[in-house]
Amino acid sequence: MVQPKTVALLNLSKEAAIVSLAYIGAFFATFEILMPAQNLLFPDFASRASLLFLPHGVRVLAAWLLGWRSVLTLLPGVVLVFVYVAGWGAFAPSRLAAIAVAVLVPAACFTLLRLLGRDLRPAADRAPCWLCLIGVGLVISILTSVLTNYAFGSAPKDYIAYLIGDFFGLFFLMLILMFVFRFLRHARS
């Protein structure tokens, strides 16, 4: 007979695999497809930040669905992405701080909102509110941008670029998922 703790661990591992793969997939879609397009459209924009950062959408949706479990499920994906970009430099203090911000801030914001009396977690007695999620996503963007760029010692334009990228990344990820689900519905019917 399988122990409950083993089942729980297996479920967590499965969630971590799904969420981290989604994060990595969103990262590559952003930097291999969207960034080249951004550089073509805005050649004078000197920041390395993406203006449509899809992984932020994965962070927000994971935190909404999983709560604090999202910290554990996002961590492998976020670390792998940092290692891909920076190699061993991913373990420098500033980057470790950025990793912590990326995985902790989304769940912390949903918890803070709940403590302030606005619980957005999925529940049977309330319909989900996508606009509310976008609003929380904006707050998460602001906090993440400020904390991450402070850790990196970035220029002011990077703060704005991160904020824009995170916000539009969440919105467009949800839009893409909405059309994917619609397509799947049409394909099945």
Place this chain on the structure above:
Amino acid sequence: MIRDFENRMPEISKLTELRKLLLNMEQSMGLQDLSTVERDIYYAASDHRADNHVTGAVKTTVLQDHALLANVSRPTFFRALKSLQSKGYLEQCKNSVRGYYIVKIPAR
């Protein structure tokens, strides 16, 4: 804090919740053809389906008892139920007594 790490939602429910969220987005953008009550009945039926995917059918009394439909009157509920059937979102269960419905994917 440790309890916050416990998995309170089964896998299929997480997908259902994501689908409901995106359905909400569709409706706001005018891409959905459901009224608020119809949408809430569909959510309630989907929740039951997610919790009980072995049988797949949901009884009208179970729907009426759902928290989302607590303030919906009987006439409004049955009007919306009929509308959902005509739009293809729900189908009355044929191989059972009356009052059971199956969540469907509507053809367009």
